[in-house]
Amino acid sequence: MSLRVAxxxxxxEGIDIAGDSTFAxxxxxxxxxxxxxxxxxxxxxxxxxRVAARARSVTVRPQAGDHFSHGEWEVLDLRADVDVVLMRxxxxxxxxxVTATHLLERxxxxxxxxxxxxxxxxAPEKLFxxxxxxxxxxxxxxxxxxxxxxFQARHGEIVVKPLHGNAGAAVFKIGRDGANLGALTELFxxxxxxxFMVQAFLPSVAEGDKRIVLVDGEVAGAINRLPxxxxxxxxxxxxxxxxxxxxxxxxxxxCDALGPELARRGLLFVGIDVxxxxxxxxxxxxxxxxxxxxxxxxxxxxxLIWDAIEARAARV
Numbered sequence: 001m002s003l004r005v006a007x008x009x010x011x012x013e014g015i016d017i018a019g020d021s022t023f024a025x026x027x028x029x030x031x032x033x034x035x036x037x038x039x040x041x042x043x044x045x046x047x048x049x050r051v052a053a054r055a056r057s058v059t060v061r062p063q064a065g066d067h068f069s070h071g072e073w074e075v076l077d078l079r080a081d082v083d084v085v086l087m088r089x090x091x092x093x094x095x096x097x098v099t100a101t102h103l104l105e106r107x108x109x110x111x112x113x114x115x116x117x118x119x120x121x122x123a124p125e126k127l128f129x130x131x132x133x134x135x136x137x138x139x140x141x142x143x144x145x146x147x148x149x150x151f152q153a154r155h156g157e158i159v160v161k162p163l164h165g166n167a168g169a170a171v172f173k174i175g176r177d178g179a180n181l182g183a184l185t186e187l188f189x190x191x192x193x194x195x196f197m198v199q200a201f202l203p204s205v206a207e208g209d210k211r212i213v214l215v216d217g218e219v220a221g222a223i224n225r226l227p228x229x230x231x232x233x234x235x236x237x238x239x240x241x242x243x244x245x246x247x248x249x250x251x252x253x254x255c256d257a258l259g260p261e262l263a264r265r266g267l268l269f270v271g272i273d274v275x276x277x278x279x280x281x282x283x284x285x286x287x288x289x290x291x292x293x294x295x296x297x298x299x300x301x302x303x304l305i306w307d308a309i310e311a312r313a314a315r316v
Contacts, residue, residue, distance in 0.1 A: 001310060001313075001314065002033045002034055002035065003029075003034040003035070003083040003084050003309075003310070003313060004034070004035050004037070004081065004082050004083045004084070005029055005034050005035065005036050005037065005082070005083065005084045005085075005086065006036075006037045006038075006039060006053060006055060006076055006078060006082045006084070006085045006086070007022065007026060007036060007037065007038050007039075007058075007085075007086045007088060008039055008040070008041055008044065008053070008085060008086065008087050008088060008089055008100070008104075009022050009038065009040075009086070009088040009089050009286075010040070010089050010090055011040065012038060012058065012067075012068045012070070015067065015068075017062055017063075017064060017067045018064070018291070019288075019291045019292065020288075020291065021286075021287065021288045021289065021290045021291060022086070022088045022286070023060065023067070024290060024291050024294075024301075024302045025086065025088075025269075025290075025302045025305055025306070026058075026060045027060055027061075027062060027302070028300070028302035028303055028305075028306055029302075029306060030059070030060055032306060032310075034084075034306075035057070036057065036058050036059070036060065037055040037056065037057050037058060037076060037082070038055060038056055038057075038058040038068075038070070039053040039054060039055035039056070039076070040089070041089045041096065041097075041100055043055065044100055044103055044104075045103075046103055046106075050077055050079070051077075051078050051079060051103050051104070051106050051107050052075050052076055052077050052078060053075070053076050053078060054073060054074075054075055054076075055073070055074060055075075055076045056070040056071050056072065056073055056074070057070065057071035057072075057074075058070055058071070078104070078107045078111055079107040079110045079111050080110075082107075082111050083111060083112065083313055083316075084111065084112045084113075084114065084309060084313055085104060085107070085111055085112070085113045085114070086114050087100070087101075087104060087113060087114065087115065087117060087120065087285075087286075088286050089286065090285075090286050091164065091285050091286065092164055093124055093125070093164040093285055094164070097285070098121055100117070101117035101118065101120055101121040102117070102121070104117040105117045105118050105121075109316055110316065111316070112309065112312055112313050112316050114266075114268050114269065114309055115266065115267045115268055115269060115270075115284055115285075116265060116266030116267060119265035119266050119267050119284070120267075120284050120285060123265065123267065123282065123284050124163070124164060125164075125281045125282060125283050125284065125285065126141075126161075126163050126164070126197050126281060127141075127163070128282050128284070129279060129280070129281055129282045131261075132254070132257060132258060132279055132282075135253075135254050135257070135278065135279040136199075136278055136279050136280065137199050137200045137202055137275075137278040137280065138151075138154070138155055138199065138200040139197065139198070139199045139200075140197070140198040140199075141163065141195045141196070141197050141198075142195050142196070142198065143185075143188075143189055143195045143196070144185075145181065145182055145185040145186070148160070148181060148185055148198050149178065149181065151198055152174065152176075152178055152181065155200040155201075156176045156200075156201070157173065157174065157175055157176055157200070157201035157203075158173070158174050158198055158199065158200060158201055159171060159172065159173050159174070159198070159199050159200075159201050160172045160174060160184060160185075160188065160196060160197070160198050161196065161197050161199075162188065162191075162192055162194070162196055162197070163192070163194045163195055163196055163197050164192075164194060170188075170191075172184055173201055199280070202275045202276050202278060203276075204275055204276030204277075205227060205275050205276070206227065207226075207276070208224035208225060208226050208243070208245070208275075209224070209225045209226075209227075209273055209274075209275050209280075210222055210223070210224050210225070210245060210251065210273070210274045210275070211223050211224075211225055211271050211272070211273055211288075211289040211293075212247065212251060212255060212271070212272050212273075212274060213269075213270070213271050213287065213289060213290055213293060213301060214255060214258065214259060214262055214270045214271075214272065215268060215269060215270075215301065215304045215305055215308055216262075216263050216268050216308040217258075217259035217260055217261075217262045217263030217264075218259060219247065219252075219255050219259075220290075220293070220299065220301045220304050221293045221294075221297050221299055221301065222245050222246075222247055222251075222293065223242045223243065223244070223245060223289055223292050223293045223296060224242065224243050224244070224245035225241070225242055225289075226241050226242075226243060242289075242292040242296070243296070244296035244297065248277065250277040251274055251277070254272070254274060254279050255272075258270075258272065258282070266312075267284050268305065268308050268309065268312070269287055269305050270282060270283065270284055270287055271283040271287030271288065271289055290302065
């Protein structure tokens with residue numbers, strides 16, 4: 001079964017093919033005979049009942065410096081001309097991102113969108129995770145410095161991070177003395193209109209932040225991400241490094257609890273983050289890490305993703 005696939009993502013020129021998950025998924029799609037088109041989120045539009053995108057066909061190859069070639073520009077009707085849309089542009093999860101989910105929701109069920117746009121919209125990484133609070137570290141969401149001071153008085157060292165950030169950006173650790181807490185809270189209030197997240201600091205982050213990938217609710221594998229020197233952030237984009245790992249009994253318990261709900265919501269490709277047995281995030285917008293995971297484990301996670309997509313597309 002050859003599928004027509006439109007990939008909504010960032011510019012092809014900026015891709016690091018050595019680690020980019022979307023590129024790996026595209027290579028696997030092409031290997032299976034699926035036809036690929038590429039467009040940027042600003043190229044998505046609505047016109048008298050039709051949801052379309054200004055797009056170009058794209059051919060990908062794992063060759064550094066020569067990893068893609070584009071065809072001519074054309075307008076794709078995302079309902080009539082496409083079988084699958086991969087929504088894979090990087091956050092921020094802002095109103096532009098939310099608007100894209102509303103537009104893509106209109107082409108369903110005729111076209112399969114991965115991940116399901118309504119579910120993506122309703123499952124921001126640091127809010128959806130609250131549905132599974134029993135697995136989380138102590139957590140607060142607020143805009144109040146007084147609330148944060150009270151939280152710190154209960155838990156000592158804390159971490160403050162934006163509610164809709166990504167890749168470890170603007171994640172700060174506050175020590176027991178609370179130095180700079182007021183200034184940091186004030187800064188967050190000026191930069192973001194949303195509340196921010198505060199969590200008890202987990203010293204076990206020094207032993208790694210585990211990224212576990214689930215495909216259609218089933219565990220595909222995991223990597224352990226270790227912080228760089230002088231860092232608390234273990235995100236690979238923030239200088240962390242990956243190592244092979246296995247799941248603990250606690251982590252399997254977390255995955256068993258999340259898996260059925262992810263599958264039910266149409267969240268086919270998800271990455272969850274676990275530190276010291278505590279669930280910290282559920283990444284549904286544009287999860288990463290599968291290239292490193294497959295390198296360590298000798299697996300083919302893009303193949304699992306396409307198995308799930310093809311199965312669902314066959315039912316559309």
